[in-house]
Amino acid sequence: MSKSLQIGSAQAKARRPLIVVPLLVEDATMFQAQITQFNQCQADVIEWRIDAWHFFADLIKLMPQLLGQFNKPVLVTYRTQDEGGLTAFDQNLYRQLNQLAITNGASAIDIEVAHLGVMHDLRTLAYQNQVTVIGSKHCLGPAQADVQNILAELVKLPVDVVKFAEDVQTSTETDALLTATRAISLGTDKPLITMGMGAAGQRSRTIGYQYGSQLTFASLTKASAAGQLSLSDLCKALNMNEK
Numbered sequence: 001m002s003k004s005l006q007i008g009s010a011q012a013k014a015r016r017p018l019i020v021v022p023l024l025v026e027d028a029t030m031f032q033a034q035i036t037q038f039n040q041c042q043a044d045v046i047e048w049r050i051d052a053w054h055f056f057a058d059l060i061k062l063m064p065q066l067l068g069q070f071n072k073p074v075l076v077t078y079r080t081q082d083e084g085g086l087t088a089f090d091q092n093l094y095r096q097l098n099q100l101a102i103t104n105g106a107s108a109i110d111i112e113v114a115h116l117g118v119m120h121d122l123r124t125l126a127y128q129n130q131v132t133v134i135g136s137k138h139c140l141g142p143a144q145a146d147v148q149n150i151l152a153e154l155v156k157l158p159v160d161v162v163k164f165a166e167d168v169q170t171s172t173e174t175d176a177l178l179t180a181t182r183a184i185s186l187g188t189d190k191p192l193i194t195m196g197m198g199a200a201g202q203r204s205r206t207i208g209y210q211y212g213s214q215l216t217f218a219s220l221t222k223a224s225a226a227g228q229l230s231l232s233d234l235c236k237a238l239n240m241n242e243k
Contacts, residue, residue: 005161005191005214007132008073008107010044012191016238017209017216020045020075021231022224024052024086028062031069034221039071041220042235045107047075049224050097051087060096064104075134076101077110083138084225091118098122101131108132113157123158134193135159139166143173143196148180155188163215165225168196174204178211185212198227205229206237 005012012018021043025031038046048070053059067074078094079085098109102125109126111119113135126133135157137150143166144150154162168174174196181194193215196204205216205227217224218234229237 001189002185002191002212002214003189005193007045007075007215010073010107012209012214016240017214018045019043019231019234019238020047020215020217021220022047022049022077022217022222023220024049024222024224026052026054028058028066031066035069038220039069041231042240043072043218043220043231045073045075045215046070047077047110047217047224048106049077049079049085050101051077051079051085056093056097060100063097063100067101067105070105073107074101074105075108075110076106079110079138079224080112080115082114083112083136084140089115091115095119095122099125102126102129106131108134108161110134110136110163111159113137113154113159116157116159132161133159134161134163136163136165138197139164141167143168143170143176147177148183151180151184151192151194155184155190155192159190161191161193163193165195165197167198167226168201168204169198170200171203174201177201177204178208181208181213182211191215195225196227197225200227202227202229206234
């Protein structure tokens with residue numbers, strides 16, 4: 001059975017998953033305008049989607065200072081265009097930004113499993129700095145027919161946590177994802193994060209924890225994926241009266 005997922009000081013509970021809100025800002029001005037709201041919100045973790053930044057030369061200079069302004073655990077994510085993000089994969093930039101995140105206070109980083117082979121040095125650096133590595137895979141387009149086999153292969157990878165997201169169009173496809181999540185979570189100690197993207201997959205974001213998915217995303221200012229609920233709606237769905 002999967003062990004409890006922990007990101008920094010935040011730990012998933014049996015009664016609900018960890019809640020993460022994505023911060024997508026283009027520059028330091030937008031960052032400063034939103035950081036207080038994010039720090040004060042009800043979420044457990046903030047995902048800083050650095051692929052939304054416009055001028056990466058500036059981000060490289062500012063990242064250590066900006067990371068110091070979070071008062072919640074931070075998951076730093078460079079989501080590539082191939083997996084639904086805003087920036088194309090650039091190996092040197094991907095490595096440099098993640099190195100800065102690891103050594104300047106991030107609690108976790110997201111590495112797309114498609115790039116794990118060339119990013120093995122990031123895994124080593126993260127382990128040396130007690131930073132959680134989430135290995136992610138996003139399937140855009142038709143839902144996968146072999147979700148359980150995909151998850152079974154993902155949990156074999158040298159990462160701390162596995163994240164799998166796919167587009168779903170029907171309730172049946174969502175059920176298949178949830179069933180596969182439960183089956184794999186019972187056979188591995190590696191924490192899982194799974195979700196169905198799109199309106200048909202919203203249910204996976206609110207009840208996925210009952211099947212072994214230990215983290216879910218909600219929007220505070222801007223959704224980062226199709227079907228993502230607002231933070232207030234997610235908290236209502238989870239019957240949360242307090243953090």
